[in-house]
Amino acid sequence: MEWFTDLFTMQFLTALLSIVVIDLVLAGDNAIVIALAARNLPPHLQKKAIVWGTIGAVVVRSAMTIGVVWLLKIPGLLLVGGLALVWIAYKLLAAEEDGDEHGSGASTLVGAMKTIIIADAVMGVDNVLAVAGAAHGSFLLVVLGLLISIPIVVWGSSLVLKLMARFPSIIYVGAGVLAFTAVKMILGEPITKPFFEAQPIVKWALYLVIVGGVLGAGYLTQKRREPSTQAN
Numbered sequence: 001m002e003w004f005t006d007l008f009t010m011q012f013l014t015a016l017l018s019i020v021v022i023d024l025v026l027a028g029d030n031a032i033v034i035a036l037a038a039r040n041l042p043p044h045l046q047k048k049a050i051v052w053g054t055i056g057a058v059v060v061r062s063a064m065t066i067g068v069v070w071l072l073k074i075p076g077l078l079l080v081g082g083l084a085l086v087w088i089a090y091k092l093l094a095a096e097e098d099g100d101e102h103g104s105g106a107s108t109l110v111g112a113m114k115t116i117i118i119a120d121a122v123m124g125v126d127n128v129l130a131v132a133g134a135a136h137g138s139f140l141l142v143v144l145g146l147l148i149s150i151p152i153v154v155w156g157s158s159l160v161l162k163l164m165a166r167f168p169s170i171i172y173v174g175a176g177v178l179a180f181t182a183v184k185m186i187l188g189e190p191i192t193k194p195f196f197e198a199q200p201i202v203k204w205a206l207y208l209v210i211v212g213g214v215l216g217a218g219y220l221t222q223k224r225r226e227p228s229t230q231a232n
Contacts, residue, residue, distance in 0.1 A: 015138070019145030029123055029181050030057070031156030032174040036092040037115040038157070039164055039171070045109045050157045052109075053116030058146045060121045064128045065142045079192060081122045082185030086210055088119045089178035093171060093218030123181060172215055179214040183207050 038049040092115070164170050183206055187196050196203040 012138075012141070015141050016144055016148075019141055020148050028156070029177060030054075030120055030153050031160050032177055033088070033092065033119040033123070034116050034153070034157040035160035035164060036095075036171065036174050036178075037112045037119070038161060040095060041109065041112055045112075046161060047158070049109055049112040049116070050154055050161070053113045053120075054150055054153050054157070056113060056117040057120035058150060060117055061128060062139075062143055062146060064121065066139060076189065076191055078185045078189035082182045082189070084122045085119070085182035085185065086179060086214060088115070088122065089175045089182060090214045090218055092119075092178070093175035093214065094221035119178075123178075123185075172218070175218060176211055176215055179211040180207065183210050186210075 034050055034053055037053065038046045041049055160170070160174065164174070186192060186206070187203060196206070
């Protein structure tokens with residue numbers, strides 16, 4: 001029962017608070033990607049996608065936290081994750097409303113959940129590293145922190161989804177936030193970090209190119225679809 005008494009120590013509670021704060025600070029990105037992935041679903045499936053997608057993402061992130069020591073040894077992890085998130089941001093923005101289940105903007109429950117879990121796993125790399133540091137090796141702390149943050153992410157996703165339905169332009173804001181997060185991951189990669197720190201102009205240019213490129217490419221893709229959509 002020693003582990004139970006440890007739950008009430010100041011050290012444990014302080015570490016738990018730190019993890020919850022980290023999760024909540026980064027919950028905005030999660031809420032956005034969940035809302036983007038679920039927006040093309042029928043209303044009766046949107047809530048299911050949000051809840052089950054969040055639960056699946058928590059399971060994946062917990063597993064990643066267990067293997068954080070191994071993850072730290074993978075060269076180029078943040079770089080690859082950042083580039084993958086650029087593609088996800090574009091696909092979510094350019095998704096057809098009648099997209100198939102294999103696309104990132106799938107109109108099926110399984111497709112939406114798959115997108116949510118993959119995107120969260122990609123975005124969760126730096127989150128996992130931060131949480132693992134605050135947890136000091138305690139998996140119980142990690143799980144408790146994630147469980148506490150679940151209601152916040154679910155509520156935030158539902159709110160963003162309602163705003164997107166009322167103000168469609170918010171979809172571009174969401175995709176822009178994901179693209180911005182992708183650039184931060186690329187810049188934080190140990191392999192590329194020294195170069196970008198020595199070239200601040202290139203660093204800011206990368207933000208403009210990637211964020212602008214995702215928004216521009218998504219906008220053009222949607223515009224190209226309009227004639228065929230109107231014809232149907």
